[in-house]
Amino acid sequence: MDKTFHIVTFGCQMNVGDSDWLARALVSRGWRQVPEEDAWLFVVNTCSVRDKPEQKVYSELGRLAAYRRAKPGLTAAVGGCVAQQIGRGFFERFPFVRLVFGSDGIAAAPDALDQLAEDPAARIALLDFLSAYPEREDVLTLSTQVPAAAFDADAGELEAGPAQAFVNIMQGCDNFCAYCIVPYTRGRQKSRSPEAVLAECRVRVDQGAREITLLGQNVNSFGLDAGGTGVGFAGLLRQVAAIPGLLRLRFTTSHPKDIDPAVIRAFGEVENLCPALHLPLQAGSDAILARMGRKVDRARYLGIVADLRQARPDIMLTTDLIVGFPGETEEDFLQTLDMMERVRFESSFSFRYSDRPGVAAARMTPKVPDEVGQERLLRLQSLQNGITKESLKALEGQETDVLLEALSRRQDEGGDFWRGRDPGGRVVNVRIGGARIPGAGPGEAPCVTSLCGSMVRVRIVEAKNHSLLGEPCPGSPDRGAR
Numbered sequence: 001m002d003k004t005f006h007i008v009t010f011g012c013q014m015n016v017g018d019s020d021w022l023a024r025a026l027v028s029r030g031w032r033q034v035p036e037e038d039a040w041l042f043v044v045n046t047c048s049v050r051d052k053p054e055q056k057v058y059s060e061l062g063r064l065a066a067y068r069r070a071k072p073g074l075t076a077a078v079g080g081c082v083a084q085q086i087g088r089g090f091f092e093r094f095p096f097v098r099l100v101f102g103s104d105g106i107a108a109a110p111d112a113l114d115q116l117a118e119d120p121a122a123r124i125a126l127l128d129f130l131s132a133y134p135e136r137e138d139v140l141t142l143s144t145q146v147p148a149a150a151f152d153a154d155a156g157e158l159e160a161g162p163a164q165a166f167v168n169i170m171q172g173c174d175n176f177c178a179y180c181i182v183p184y185t186r187g188r189q190k191s192r193s194p195e196a197v198l199a200e201c202r203v204r205v206d207q208g209a210r211e212i213t214l215l216g217q218n219v220n221s222f223g224l225d226a227g228g229t230g231v232g233f234a235g236l237l238r239q240v241a242a243i244p245g246l247l248r249l250r251f252t253t254s255h256p257k258d259i260d261p262a263v264i265r266a267f268g269e270v271e272n273l274c275p276a277l278h279l280p281l282q283a284g285s286d287a288i289l290a291r292m293g294r295k296v297d298r299a300r301y302l303g304i305v306a307d308l309r310q311a312r313p314d315i316m317l318t319t320d321l322i323v324g325f326p327g328e329t330e331e332d333f334l335q336t337l338d339m340m341e342r343v344r345f346e347s348s349f350s351f352r353y354s355d356r357p358g359v360a361a362a363r364m365t366p367k368v369p370d371e372v373g374q375e376r377l378l379r380l381q382s383l384q385n386g387i388t389k390e391s392l393k394a395l396e397g398q399e400t401d402v403l404l405e406a407l408s409r410r411q412d413e414g415g416d417f418w419r420g421r422d423p424g425g426r427v428v429n430v431r432i433g434g435a436r437i438p439g440a441g442p443g444e445a446p447c448v449t450s451l452c453g454s455m456v457r458v459r460i461v462e463a464k465n466h467s468l469l470g471e472p473c474p475g476s477p478d479r480g481a482r
């Protein structure tokens with residue numbers, strides 16, 4: 001049997017990171033990552049934070065079922081949050097699904113997939129939660145370049161180039177916010193050892209990563225669970241930041257209730273810590289925040305924002321917001337708009353509340369009618385779009401450093417457009433005339449390795465709705481540290 005695979009990823013950065021690891025682990029065992037039409041094995045890495053991502057998983061498997069008629073023998077594995085929830089139920093509903101694995105089970109998934117390839121009758125479920133962070137086999141030192149897995153993540157801009165690395169520092173969550181399924185599908189919080197985090201970060205930098213994003217559901221409580229070794233998140237941040245060759249350090253996500261003053265200070269003191277923080281607010285009304293169990297009120301949140309801006313005046317703040325939480329009145333919703341205006345988030349992910357099975361909010365009433373939730377979402381997004389536009393516009397004419405990630409989708413005849421990010425994380429498309437390798441047409445692949453990971457000094461020439469357009473300052477892109 002030809003060991004070929006294709007991975008589709010739904011959900012958050014954690015899932016993107018998990019798929020990347022799984023792809024490397026399979027390649028190290030002799031599997032080949034191929035386009036979907038050539039694959040024997042499909043891995044669907046799933047998300048169930050809201051109902052919509054969960055529905056996408058079923059429609060993806062339905063699509064595969066149809067596909068399978070033309071390709072008998074095709075096998076699927078389902079991983080992530082929906083796999084944890086539905087478990088063996090997938091075996092009955094979609095008989096070509098032969099492996100289900102949850103967030104702790106992924107470490108054993110490569111062995112299980114080898115077993116499926118050997119034994120056509122095998123069906124395997126890896127759904128147990130473990131008591132400690134399940135350290136995975138080291139596949140980073142692979143010389144093989146593994147192409148990024150196909151994905152349909154929540155934040156479509158998360159596509160990482162080889163200059164960026166996402167490194168997990170913990171798994172699960174202990175917070176049980178009333179709306180959230182994560183503690184049920186990803187289990188209780190388990191911190192990884194600081195040594196393992198540092199070792200992975202060093203390897204990533206040695207391999208060419210210039211930017212690292214540390215990942216966890218609530219990085220601010222790193223080290224405060226049974227897996228803790230006395231090193232808290234602020235300590236870990238400083239240790240990772242000190243790795244020679246690392247130009248940029250980011251992290252996500254941060255629950256505001258746990259943010260340590262030492263982390264706030266780090267924004268003013270640690271040079272390569274990017275001036276960017278994703279700080280989910282969820283709602284602007286104290287009554288709703290209390291019902292959500294967030295343990296932070298408006299005043300505390302605004303106090304944190306003031307402290308952050310004092311430590312790092314150019315810090316770019318982004319957030320997550322939910323509208324239509326059970327019991328949310330128009331008055332409550334106006335408080336969310338008010339917080340958006342006060343903080344002036346650079347951008348936000350906003351969601352309509354979606355009932356998830358078993359969470360506390362599923363039993364809360366009154367539910368907000370769909371059309372009201374939808375209308376609030378549009379109002380919120382329209383306010384955000386205006387703020388985003390204004391803050392991008394204010395950057396026109398300014399200079400900034402852009403770390404180039406990949407060729408931009410936007411191309412024209414005058415040179416190659418590269419997509420990169422400024423220190424805050426804003427997307428900047430930069431036209432680099434003459435950087436093209438001889439013989440390559442606009443946007444053709446030979447350019448891909450030439451500037452990826454270069455730091456370019458750029459002047460912003462135009463603000464678009466959600467991104468910036470820049471041109472290199474004289475002397476760039478050669479000034480890049482690579």
Ligand code: SAM
Binds near residue numbers: 180217253351353354
């Ligand atoms: N751990 C992160 C935090 O506390 O900020 C968030 C993780 S969650 C995977 C990502 C976002 O999904 C949340 O911040 C929240 O806005 C949204 N979310 C979670 N459950 C939801 C639900 N039931 N309905 C709508 N949005 C939800």
Ligand code: SF4
Binds near residue numbers: 175176181
């Ligand atoms: Fe979910 Fe709250 Fe944990 Fe975030 S902190 S993962 S929203 S329970």
